[in-house]
């Protein structure tokens with residue numbers, strides 16, 4: 001499948017723009033959306049899910065205009081919104097059966113599919129108690145399961161790992177990695193490491209705009225030779241922070257190890273370059289595009 005998004009703009013009102021002239025082309029595989037609060041990640045996901053209409057721009061899925069024909073994507077869409085709500089009195093079976101009915105998914109295999117999904121998100125043991133008694137992470141997992149009910153070909157997860165413990169994060173990754181060959185999967189996260197372990201490609205967004213999209217090695221290249229480490233006295237840290245863009249600090253016995261972004265010709269004395277990762281590149285890119 002190919003999803004072609006061109007010159008997408010979403011204006012909520014005269015003062016609020018969610019997306020501005022946003023163009024991106026997606027094919028099967030996992031795209032990680034990274035961006036600070038207000039970058040436009042949810043706005044983009046809502047427009048692709050046809051929950052929200054763009055002010056301008058086009059979205060074509062395999063050549064079909066999904067703004068004009070939303071039904072074309074809805075029947076193959078799985079969507080976990082950021083503010084996913086549940087019916088607290090229903091148990092997991094009942095809830096998934098209800099969502100299946102809403103999506104027009106039925107047939108003989110439905111119960112088996114529901115069980116498979118409940119196993120996939122590790123909720124089998126709790127499937128018969130009301131969802132209202134679930135923890136936040138368990139509710140999130142039922143949200144993940146409902147998105148997968150209709151065997152989707154376009155899967156959109158807005159902050160899917162919120163509330164999941166490390167073990168459940170791994171389980172989530174496994175669940176969606178298996179689908180990525182035949183599916184366009186888009187997921188947003190504030191946790192760079194979640195995207196890092198799973199995404200084939202990464203799109204970095206800020207202020208409603210796409211800063212860049214590419215494979216992880218391509219994105220990481222932006223920060224090469226731009227990130228350094230130095231040991232300084234704790235008392236010098238405030239002055240250091242006012243001069244450099246500090247990414248991270250780690251307290252040593254009587255010093256602080258500071259990781260920071262700088263041009264090579266402006267680094268602090270005794271600094272050493274570091275091997276950069278996706279988080280460094282993300283911070284570098286969003287810092288340079290205020």
Ligand SMILES: Nc1ncnc2c1ncn2[C@@H]1O[C@H](COP(=O)(O)OP(=O)(O)OP(=O)(O)O)[C@@H](O)[C@H]1O
Pocket residue numbers: 012013016017018019035036037038039040041042043044082
């Ligand atoms: N319904 C709305 N009405 C007015 N402005 C909105 C609305 N929804 C989003 N916005 C604004 O659009 C911009 C993009 O918001 P969006 O929720 O898409 O960002 P985000 O990247 O998903 O952020 P977060 O990570 O905080 O969820 C923000 O400035 C936000 O305040």
